[in-house]
Amino acid sequence: MTSQRAFPADDFGIYYVLTECTDYSDTIPSNEANENQPHFQGVTGLRNLGNTCYMNAILQCLCSISPLVEYFLSGKYITALHKDCGEVATAFAYLMTDMWLGDSDCVSPEIFRSALGNLYPAFTKKTQQDAQEFLIYVLNELHEALKKDCLQCFFQQDTLTWNNQIHCSFCETKQETAVRASISKAPKIVVFHLKRFDIQGTMKRKLRTDIHYPLTNLDLTPYICPIFRKHPKYNLCAVVNHFGDLDGGHYTAFCKNSVTQAWYSFDDTRVSEIPDTSVQTATAYLLFYSCQPFSIPIQKCKS
Numbered sequence: 001m002t003s004q005r006a007f008p009a010d011d012f013g014i015y016y017v018l019t020e021c022t023d024y025s026d027t028i029p030s031n032e033a034n035e036n037q038p039h040f041q042g043v044t045g046l047r048n049l050g051n052t053c054y055m056n057a058i059l060q061c062l063c064s065i066s067p068l069v070e071y072f073l074s075g076k077y078i079t080a081l082h083k084d085c086g087e088v089a090t091a092f093a094y095l096m097t098d099m100w101l102g103d104s105d106c107v108s109p110e111i112f113r114s115a116l117g118n119l120y121p122a123f124t125k126k127t128q129q130d131a132q133e134f135l136i137y138v139l140n141e142l143h144e145a146l147k148k149d150c151l152q153c154f155f156q157q158d159t160l161t162w163n164n165q166i167h168c169s170f171c172e173t174k175q176e177t178a179v180r181a182s183i184s185k186a187p188k189i190v191v192f193h194l195k196r197f198d199i200q201g202t203m204k205r206k207l208r209t210d211i212h213y214p215l216t217n218l219d220l221t222p223y224i225c226p227i228f229r230k231h232p233k234y235n236l237c238a239v240v241n242h243f244g245d246l247d248g249g250h251y252t253a254f255c256k257n258s259v260t261q262a263w264y265s266f267d268d269t270r271v272s273e274i275p276d277t278s279v280q281t282a283t284a285y286l287l288f289y290s291c292q293p294f295s296i297p298i299q300k301c302k303s
Contacts, residue, residue: 050126061238064255089145
């Protein structure tokens, strides 16, 4: 990925590789949009601008996170906005307004893509990109524009080997060392990145294990420092799905709407309501959890 702005790795690093997976076949959902279904706030499709399903899936998930929606629709972001780097954040706010307060069943994210593409030209090309990488770039731009501090939470234990070995002061030699991080303070939103791609030398494969993830009451207490264990449990609010392999594929999103409290499948312009039982799939790639209750966003002032 070539960009015109230096990108600090994992600036919004709330990512956790849960598990490696064994092969399991995946299929694209066949649910089509119902043209006769009523239009609800936040249930709006996004036009595909040419292999931009990865972008549409991420935007649908971000626009389904209630605290984030409320922050932008209320106009609170304006007072924190850095004008010299606020183009992406402003375009994001306008797009969110169209998706939540507009009358159309489908809108175009072209202005937002153009704003982000001015900084990262690769996103203006009609080529497939990785949804998780796109998410990091978007969150980084929002961070830069709004001066919001973020947590870097890596829960899994790792072993430092080879060149990463730590020098032991007791034996005076380098030793393999097990390291593990914990959350010093629980964030309001957590994004889990499931490891779905495995590359070893020239060998690469898609990992398709069906991983069980709870829709409600996810407990992160074991990973949080004891003195900060005051946050409620987390509820799933959005999922990014990936179909295909490492050389190509398609992204969709499942999002829980805060107005209807129902789950919806977003496949670019196609939108359909789905039962809770359909949210658990082997195609899940990114999981968005929130510890705040779902509420209906209210626009207090227009930006």
